[in-house]
Amino acid sequence: MFKPRELTGRYIRLEAIAEDHLPGLQTAISDGDIWQSDVVTLPPPELMGDFVTTASSAFENTSELVYAIVDLSTQRVAGATAYTQASFFDERVEIGPTFIGKSWWGSMINKESKYLLMKHAFESWDLNRVEMQVDALNHRSRKAVLSLGAKEEGILRNHMVMPSGRVRDTVIYSILNSEWLDIKRHLQSLLY
Numbered sequence: 001m002f003k004p005r006e007l008t009g010r011y012i013r014l015e016a017i018a019e020d021h022l023p024g025l026q027t028a029i030s031d032g033d034i035w036q037s038d039v040v041t042l043p044p045p046e047l048m049g050d051f052v053t054t055a056s057s058a059f060e061n062t063s064e065l066v067y068a069i070v071d072l073s074t075q076r077v078a079g080a081t082a083y084t085q086a087s088f089f090d091e092r093v094e095i096g097p098t099f100i101g102k103s104w105w106g107s108m109i110n111k112e113s114k115y116l117l118m119k120h121a122f123e124s125w126d127l128n129r130v131e132m133q134v135d136a137l138n139h140r141s142r143k144a145v146l147s148l149g150a151k152e153e154g155i156l157r158n159h160m161v162m163p164s165g166r167v168r169d170t171v172i173y174s175i176l177n178s179e180w181l182d183i184k185r186h187l188q189s190l191l192y
Contacts, residue, residue, distance in 0.1 A: 004065070005124075007116040010192060011108045014067040014116055017055045017080060021068040022048060024077025032102025038164050039138035042099055055082070069100065069113050078104045081113045083121070085131070092129035093121050108191055114148055115187045122180045129176055135162075136169035145173045149183035 004016030015021070026045040029035045035042040043051045055066035064084040071078045079100035086093040095117050100110050121127045132150060134141045146152070150173035159170040175183055 005120070007067070007120055008072075009112045009116050011072055011112045012078070012116070013070045013072060014081070014113060015070060017052055017066040017068050019052060019056075021077055021080075022052050024070075025052065025068065025080060028077055028079045028101035029099060030101075032105075034099060034102060038162060038166060039135040039141075040097070040099065041160075041163060042097075055080075067113075067117075069109060071104065071109060078109050081117065083117065088125070088127075090129075091125075091127045092131060093125075093127055094131040094133065095121075096132050096134075110144060111148065111187065112191055115184075115191060118148075118175060118180070119184065122177055127177065129174055132173040134171050134173065136171050142171060148175070149179070149186055150175050151179075 006016070007014040017025075026048045029042060029048060030045045034040070035044050055064070058064045058066065064082050064086070066080055066082040068080055069078045070076070079098065081098040082096065084094045084096065095114060098110065098113065100113075104110075118130050121130050132145050133156075134145055136142075136155060153172045153174055156170040156172060158167050160168040162168050
């Protein structure tokens with residue numbers, strides 16, 4: 001069901017990740033050294049090539065679809081986001097992980113990337129549910145997910161071991177198809 005379809009908004013274009021995105025992704029991950037944060041699992045710039053290769057093969061195996069986020073005002077790669085953990089039988093998909101270079105924090109880029117992915121999931125695929133998972137200590141991302149209109153469902157305790165060895169609790173959020181129209185209107189009022 002995953003087909004590399006470009007998704008375009010006012011601020012960004014989501015393009016299926018490809019080798020030509022590599023230099024921009026390396027710059028974005030270096031912007032603010034966001035890969036060094038203990039609340040995300042991101043590769044350092046020198047391993048971003050492996051990230052692109054893995055993302056491309058995951059798409060070929062239909063387990064996930066990773067997008068480069070292109071800032072339309074500069075045509076620069078601002079980061080990456082993905083559909084993961086898709087179950088088309090159960091009519092659900094997860095959005096994430098996402099990273100955006102620090103220069104773009106506070107802009108409309110993250111909000112629009114989530115909007116475009118949710119719109120496609122609910123309106124093109126007619127899914128019942130979109131999920132997002134966030135490290136319980138990542139307060140910035142938790143606030144951002146709530147600002148989308150997602151509902152916090154609970155915490156998976158001791159869910160993951162982070163590269164530092166810290167055992168992470170993961171907060172689960174969701175948006176249901178029945179909630180989408182109200183959330184869509186809300187996001188459109190913020191974005192457009």
